[in-house]
Amino acid sequence: MSKRIPKRSQKAGLPPGTPMYIGDNPTETAHITIIHYSETELEEREVEQLEECFSFKDKQTVNWINVDGLHAGVIAQLGHCFGVPALVLEDILNTHQRPKLEGFDGSLYIVLKMLACDGSHQDIIIEQVSLVLGPNYVLSFQEKIGDVFNPVRQRIRNPKSQLRQNGPDYLTYVLLDAIIDNYFLILEMMGEQIGTVEDELLSAPTPQTIKTIHHLKREMIYLRQSVWPLREVITALSREDTPLISPITRTHLRDVYDHTIQVIETIETYREMLAGMLELYLSSMSNKMNEVMKTLTIIATIFIPLSFIADLYDLNLYWPWGYLPLSLLMLLVGIGMVVYFKRKKWL
Amino acid sequence: MSKRIPKRSQKAGLPPGTPMYIGDNPTETAHITIIHYSETELEEREVEQLEECFSFKDKQTVNWINVDGLHAGVIAQLGHCFGVPALVLEDILNTHQRPKLEGFDGSLYIVLKMLACDGSHQDIIIEQVSLVLGPNYVLSFQEKIGDVFNPVRQRIRNPKSQLRQNGPDYLTYVLLDAIIDNYFLILEMMGEQIGTVEDELLSAPTPQTIKTIHHLKREMIYLRQSVWPLREVITALSREDTPLISPITRTHLRDVYDHTIQVIETIETYREMLAGMLELYLSSMSNKMNEVMKTLTIIATIFIPLSFIADLYDLNLYWPWGYLPLSLLMLLVGIGMVVYFKRKKWL
Amino acid sequence: MSKRIPKRSQKAGLPPGTPMYIGDNPTETAHITIIHYSETELEEREVEQLEECFSFKDKQTVNWINVDGLHAGVIAQLGHCFGVPALVLEDILNTHQRPKLEGFDGSLYIVLKMLACDGSHQDIIIEQVSLVLGPNYVLSFQEKIGDVFNPVRQRIRNPKSQLRQNGPDYLTYVLLDAIIDNYFLILEMMGEQIGTVEDELLSAPTPQTIKTIHHLKREMIYLRQSVWPLREVITALSREDTPLISPITRTHLRDVYDHTIQVIETIETYREMLAGMLELYLSSMSNKMNEVMKTLTIIATIFIPLSFIADLYDLNLYWPWGYLPLSLLMLLVGIGMVVYFKRKKWL
Amino acid sequence: MSKRIPKRSQKAGLPPGTPMYIGDNPTETAHITIIHYSETELEEREVEQLEECFSFKDKQTVNWINVDGLHAGVIAQLGHCFGVPALVLEDILNTHQRPKLEGFDGSLYIVLKMLACDGSHQDIIIEQVSLVLGPNYVLSFQEKIGDVFNPVRQRIRNPKSQLRQNGPDYLTYVLLDAIIDNYFLILEMMGEQIGTVEDELLSAPTPQTIKTIHHLKREMIYLRQSVWPLREVITALSREDTPLISPITRTHLRDVYDHTIQVIETIETYREMLAGMLELYLSSMSNKMNEVMKTLTIIATIFIPLSFIADLYDLNLYWPWGYLPLSLLMLLVGIGMVVYFKRKKWL
């Protein structure tokens, strides 16, 4: 669990603006790729030396520099080159940020969360993605090498794609869209798990069932925390009074906003469903207990008195004439109890 | 359950604006009907060839084109003819939209949910309806052939109906009204089910009862999710600063708004009622358990000590003078226990 | 329960503006009374022929026409005479309206709920009241003949009353005040029932107690639904930018608003109290169960081992020297168990 | 409980503005004191004849008339003299008001609640206080003779106090401050009771504990209802656009506002604490039950099979060679059961 709890303690006391990695995936090196494109041109490059990036700073149209791995040194240099303020660099390196939008002179900084699930399909891995949108560039920073942006790369390679005809703001929108589309994949996976657990719950609940529900509820708390502020971010982005974002991108952002709302609503629905399942579990437990107790009570209430009467037979060693009345009494008590339970509708 | 979970995964990675059907009712073909009317004219037609529609684009007053079955090709062509943007076409085909209102140059796009219940009267089927309102046309898109719009068709055929004297905005209002009136039918049906379950709960609850309550709660979650955003949509529609909507239609939209609020409130009331029923169930379970346990405890507490004393009779084989005191003791213990339970009000 | 669920299905598919009674108290005839008054005049009349009303339309100062019984024909005619639009007439006849305020040219339409309790003092009966305020008249519509407006009639008959010196807006205020004052009567009655149930709960709860609490909670849901929107209505009424309402009436409306808030708060308080009582009930059940189980456990735990030892006496038939140790063992076990329970604080 | 439920029924049907006492402390007479002061003067007087008050109406600077006991006649006369409108007089006499602020020509009317606890330190007594602030006077009305304002009187007697240098608005502020300071006393008392109950709950809960928690929760509901609207009142008071309130008083009102917020937050905290305690109680009950049941199950599960085997010894009367195997079986079963429970961690 501890991985979920922001560990900022390393940093307490340091002056603000100190670039320092805070997170669980420290990296030795950063993996950088550059895509430079316009309507007619396309250049893709894997960067070996950080300095290669600097030349792209002044190239026209769109330069997309993607950094996988949050390496403090690399990011500081890159940020310095592109004029990213120290406070923003600090935020990029701190993986415990809330999703937010910040404008600094002529650029926009967006931080949000990317979701993935680990191999065992049980835990959701939350990774931070930072985007810096400038007049002719987009910088994107991921914690680890990922494949969420691959379809975007494919589309850039297609010379007829809309991406090629638009600026870096459109690229930013497409990246946001790719990330949020990815949320739906995760939600579907969660939805299937919820469906499986519910079937289990309705057919044959085990103590493990309740632990799975608890686990899913927990995951939902983290999901919600990651996605909820995104609503605000997208709203702010589409309202931001900046020449960076063209009208056509604003129109598309409305679409992203709709998707974000839908993700949030789905999470809320799942939370309600899980809460309902917990209630169902508790009441079915209560039901079963009732049934168990009835069985015990019926058996005990019939046989304990009968046993007592049978014990009294020992008397008969001395008063042998008592057999018949005792046997009759035994029969009567037995029948009486059965009738009593029938009337109570326990049998 | 899986049907309730938006499956968008097919689409992740595709460029936005790609028209592609997303939903559970893929269709081979679309069934198209056209009604063209004005105060004096009326023309109804079942469309065989899509091209027939195109001529209506420029006809005056009201052209209502209804498409049953979301066929990507058909919708793309139709949209192209009437100038519907690609993003809107994408939304029409994606049946996992939230209800929303969107304006694009000179037209309005409304998406909302239609409710039906399947034959077994247990599940609510949620279907998406899209309306596109233009200056002289209304396009309506349903997932399947339905009968909710039939009364509207009847009214159009009546030359004296208000519909004939008003424009496409009024038709849009009437279609919305028909859909929301239909919600009341579904709510009544749900209300009756809730009533039945409650009677069952008060008279003779079974473990099935709780499953039905759980099922109804679940349906309510989906209902609410479908209806809740409608409030916003209707408000936006009546406030939209557009010449498309006449003052008289705005007045009537206020009425639709009232009905929407009433639907939402009824759903909330049902949710509260179901929550109350769950509580009642749990406390009646608790009650019953108490009663069962009391029975067991009374019987066991009276007869276990008596049995013990009877066991001691075996002693009498050796000390025969012990009969009387033991019998007295047995009597005393029996009476004592009964008195004890009387005082505890268990008997 | 079914009576609480709006039944609108009869109407689905009809064109809006069709006047048709929707509710549970269909009526054969409407009972109409007219009071015409000014500072100096007073005329009261029971109307036999609907046409008698029409002459009052143009009389100066205040004409109050009260209709008991929602008869579609009568209301249509009356509405036609006083210029009430069809949509409003439809709302008057539909008894499943939410409380609301609507302005139409030069008049105001107010719909709200009147509360009564049936003879057995168990159920709250919710009745719809509609008021139409015009420049020189007030129309009031009730579902059944009631006595809530009688004190208002008394005050009109008093030539010195404020009513006689003010216009129809003041009369409207007085009618609203009478209805809301009546809410307090109902709330008091509910409060007394809640008090009775709580006393029962604290002294001797029965399974019936929990059903009564459930019933009261249910009633509260309906009450809240009826009263909650009234807040908005009164606010809108006192803010409505209309010459119909004089400054003095506005001042008095503030008072009505205060009362409405107080009614709402009382309902919320009752809801919280009922929720608290349910919790108390469940924990007292849990308590009792604990006590019952302790009794059983103590008895069983003492006597089952003792019985076992007593059974071993049968051995003594063969090894007669075992009596003494077995008796001692029995004594020790008995004392040990009692000491154990004492230490656990169960005895 | 009944004392908490507003009894307005006596009044239903009366015309608004009728001064009539509504509450639980009807009084035969009112006890009136007058303090007239300025920076240099000070005159205190107990009023025998109501008429004595009238002369103070035109005296300059500050006249504080305090009325203990809501006597309809006295208040009507006094109100008439100081120009208080009938609707306000009605509110002063109705002790079931929500806290509110009302302005009438040139004066302000404030109603709020005063808290006290009865001798047994169990129930909170809620009393209504009304303040009327005019240009040169403050009228204060309490239900009963109280001592909350005594420190204020002391401070007035001190010629150097700030009170003597300020107008009636400052006096009003000081009176409000005295009342709200008093809330803290009550909250401390409640806090101590909550602390005591919690200690009891953690050490040795009894069924009485849960009733005390229920009682405290109930008191909190009433407290909250009394204090919550005060926030709005103080805000309105400090924003009221009136020459009656000087800038210095406005500054001090901000302080009163802070205290009100703190009272409200403390009440919410207590409510949460009580809710947490209820949960703790229920889970500790559940725990205990588990423990009790385990004891029973262990004993019964060990000895019932052993008793059965012992019963089989009776066979030995006929097959005497069966002793040894049966004794061994008994031993094995006994040991087996103990091992089983050890593995289940019940022992």
Added chain:
Amino acid sequence: MSKRIPKRSQKAGLPPGTPMYIGDNPTETAHITIIHYSETELEEREVEQLEECFSFKDKQTVNWINVDGLHAGVIAQLGHCFGVPALVLEDILNTHQRPKLEGFDGSLYIVLKMLACDGSHQDIIIEQVSLVLGPNYVLSFQEKIGDVFNPVRQRIRNPKSQLRQNGPDYLTYVLLDAIIDNYFLILEMMGEQIGTVEDELLSAPTPQTIKTIHHLKREMIYLRQSVWPLREVITALSREDTPLISPITRTHLRDVYDHTIQVIETIETYREMLAGMLELYLSSMSNKMNEVMKTLTIIATIFIPLSFIADLYDLNLYWPWGYLPLSLLMLLVGIGMVVYFKRKKWL
């Protein structure tokens, strides 16, 4: 617990503005340090005589006077020298303030809470910190000598730090940042405790577990109460229309705001997690009980009837031919019960 409840009673009745310490850490003396610095200068001093401070009042750039220990006399004198109003001095001395921001002529007063945890790492200690920001000074007041501000002192000593190049507003920001950074330390500690308790809960819950959860929930209530209003304070501070705060500080305050939001969200997440753990505990209790009861029921239901039959062997003393049928019956009942439980899936 009592330490958490504001004790204001000592003060009830005193005139407002009376400087008097209210809290749990009364102090005999105050420990005062002064740091006077500018870009080039640096002077640190421990103050022996209060008068030493006064000379700093008119020194340019930044004078930071830190007071540890809330000594009424010292604070009154210091406040008098720096022109702090009496009401603010009263607030500094009252340690039960809510976090708030107040502006008085040319200065700002900020009160907030500092968190620490006591040695046993169980309880959170909440301490009040007050900051007064003037044109050339910052006054800070703590209840006890603490080390949270030490890193700030370190940074001031570094001549190249940003602190040395900025004014007192920047110092204020750095102090706020240090306090809020400290919150993260406390939250991490809490997070680890929550993690430990959850592991315990999933592996081997004990009654102590639930008490720890209750304790943590309680701590969260206090934490939330301390941190929640801070959001408002920081917002107000960055919006305050005052020349005291430079644009660069405003930029940094946005960062502090983000951290505050993150602290609040973490607290809410912890609260939800603790609530989820309680539910898990209750359902695992319910599970265990079910298992225990099943064991008991199985054993009792098999052996009680068998014992009864065995008792009947005593009959055989008289009818010796009954052995075989009874033995068969015993076998049948035993097998039947096992089959019954198998079918009920209890075995």
